[in-house]
Amino acid sequence: MFIPAIKGQGTEEQHEKWLPMAYKMQIIGCYAQTELGHGSNVQGLETTATFDPQTDEFVIHSPTLTSSKWWPGGLGKVSTHAVVYARLITGGQDHGVHGFIVQLRSLDDHSPLPGITVGDIGMKFGSGAYNSMDNGLLRFDHVRIPRNQMLMRVSQVTREGKFVQSDVPRQLVYGTMVYVRQSIVSDASCALARAVCIATRYSAVRRQFGSQNGGPETQVIDYKTQQSRLFPLLASAYAFRFVGEWLKWLYADVTQRLQANDFSTLPEAHACTAGLKSMTTSVTADAIEECRKLCGGHGYLSNSGLPELFAVYIPTCTYEGDNVVLLLQVARFLMKTVSQLGSGKKPVGTTAYMGRAQHLMQCRCEVERAEDWLKPSVILEAFEARAFRMSIACAKNLSKFSNPEDGFSELSPDLLEAAIAHCQLIVVSKYIEKLQQDIPGKGVKRQLKILCNVYALHLLHKYLGDFVTTSCITPKQGALANEQLRLLYSQVRPNAITLVDAFNYTDHYLGSVLGCYNGNVYQRLYEEAWKDPLNDTVVPDGYLEYVWPILKQHIRTARL
Template sequence: MKVADRMARLVASDPVFRKDNRTMLPRTELFKDTLKKAAHAWKRIVELRLTEEEANLLRLYMDQPGYVDLHWVRIPTILYSLYILIYNIEAIVKEQQKKWLPLAYKFQIIGFYAQTELGHGSNVQGLETTATFDPKTDEFVIHSPTLTSGKWWPGGLGKASTHAIVHARLITEGKDYGIHGFIVQLRSLEDHSPLPSVTLGDIGGKFGSGAYNSMDNGVLQFDHLHIPRDQMLMRLSQVTKEEKYVHSDVPKQLLYGTMVYVRQTIVADASKAVTCCLYCCKVQCYSKAVLNYKTQQSRLFPLLASAYAFRFVGEWLKWLYTDVTHKLEAKDFSTLQEAHACTAGLKAVTTFDAIEECQKLCGGHGYLNSSGLPELFAVYVPACTYEGDNVVLLLQIARFLMKTVSQLASGKQPVGTTAYMGNIQYLMQCKCGVTTAEDWLNPAAIKEVFEARALRMAVNCAHNISKAPSQEEGWYYAYEFKAF
């Protein structure tokens, strides 16, 4: 708490970090203000030699969606470190590290993650941007063949970024080898103008006052842009000078490592969002007498309980992601599928409308920009769709559970978070032993109830899907009637 208090005072006492005027600034000024804050934050971190924990707290108290997150955290740490250190073959790692990491950490280049396209959001396999290898020049030719293939939404793309990790369809010897990542320079490092064959722009204002309007979410189109062959991310595969595609034995799911990481951070941040809106709700209009009303408690207290649950599961998810990362470095891919399922499911479950509920409970005060709730809502509501639409993610976790259920009959024992399913004979028949209210204070009793309920719902869902005329209708029924 001492560290948190110190970082809070640091932000509150620094006039550069003021945010009382955010909702009144025009978008251009809001954008400039965000850049100023991000640069100043980095300067203070270096000057004060802040630890990682202190730097993260500084970022939290700044409360600035935008460049601090997208470059300071995601680009050096996630995109360049994770992609180059994990995804590239060992013979190229050191060479690419020397070239890219120092530039990123010194902010001599600003990068972002270019996956989503105008016509293709979470459907990664539907991306249209192409990267065709030209053996005559030993280069890849990056191209946007259609209007819908333009990269759309990446934060930092519109005005600030100079480089990108671009996901495109790799084509060599006339064959499409699917989606791969490429390090691509977009702007001149001398005058920041777009390179020839590159079209860049800002996609315009977003929902709410302030919020994500501090970011230059952008659009990107390529017109046969040439890049060196060694700027392909090659941990999963590579293309030789002779135009041959060489595939490794590393699972393709590693391509989505960054998305899994971001989903993990969304879950971790969910408790912060709920806690902030509960605090705003309390400050705005609640006296002790009002909080005593049962109707208010019945709406607020479940949200408070959720904040605790989200905080605990967010910490656990960080541990899981770290554990999976270490195993990947040792070429152990056994827990990768579970990590994907857990982050997908929890991301969908934790991003719900708690902020809107608190805004309603504040009455008219909650509708004012000065309450902080409208901007908080505008900042957090995109979490329901980015990094995977929640409906799609719920279906992904459902398929993971159905696959686990189907394997029980073969005697294969589930592991990790689904290990309880191995006790299927007992859990399908057991009865709750709780007879008094005090019995619910026993964690073992609560755990058994949740396990029995979850397993029975999964088995029932699998049974219903198997009886459906088609698999598509079965999954529609499962989702529509909340069978899982």
């Protein structure tokens, strides 16, 4: 598929296919975008691709140290080719960042080609994780490639060096982003479910305190402190799964519209996936570590599976859009939506609730008893009102600044909070929608309803300040929600193990001694310990040579 490109015969369509290939087959090609000095700000990349009309070639060059490509997976030791993002320069004019296919290493002896400096960037977080990946660095010293190794679907450079935009809509780029980010949300749900499965099973095995009359101690999963930390994460794993499924639909819908040149829902879909990517990955990263802590000391052992899961997961918060940068994009979209409310332009998709502005500003939560918090309509209204009022408050404060950009910058921490409130609303509302569908299996829907309420009410408790200060609920109603939450935990408890078994992860996939299906944790911990290479010998290498003499010296000189 990529060979013609290498041979310099690439067409637009072939180039388009090359990109996903570059991801999948790092043995051959890697995706070289990020630089030592530039990650989030792609438009600020420094690598240059200067067109030389005399030879019909681009000259790829790294003008500064900070322009060194940094992080591409597979680049360090393996990739023979790369898609390199560089500033296109023709006739002295900078046309911004474009992609170019560049051969890096010889196909004969794998040595770097002239002008190419390439290597591995070194060790990363964790003992395994991304250390099995040769993330690399790459510098170019005036490396020449044929003109047709530029990816020319959206923009082209002619033989004469003229820069031409094709009629392919540039918005298509956002379609890819929607795709990648919706898959990250699904992955978040999987990773979270994995951590929760381990912590839940182990919490049922582990006993501590509470022995009465010499009987067994209490399973730690029966402690309310454990439940109040663990069950919201279990509920989140399900919530993220359902919102992930919905995002798959959203992507299909967006794709269909794009093919029909309908871009009307794209900005909303883009903001929605960006926000959910940010929110779900941040929550999941923290949750994996929380699950590790919920496993007590043994969670710190590598064979608990949690350290590795954490180390391999956390980059997700940074790659494909830094989570804070993404939330700011969501906030910007929300402020735009708010500003257009009076204009007759109806907010669409996940911002549709903003169309009921008057109601959401005036509504008062009607909860009088704890069980009133079980009504989906009550929950939904509280989350909608909170998200909307926080956006409105930000918009109001923004309007006090004469320069909107100054205001946006100054108020950005508040804007982040408004964006998070909006994203949480999306997850809550998609979960509630899911429960309106048929769900097969006797009693399954009832369990999922309980988890939905746990998800919503734990957020309400955690972000109580938001709900109360915006007068969406009263302090008394907040206390009732908390009371209901405790009751819900008791309802989750009897089915907690079934709810994690339902993820259907094999012991092999879980890779956790603490999370094994049969619960034979201590036996397995003991057996695993003996497999450690340190236990291959009784007396460790070097002990008698180096340590023992010190010990003998101590014993000789010890006096009372």
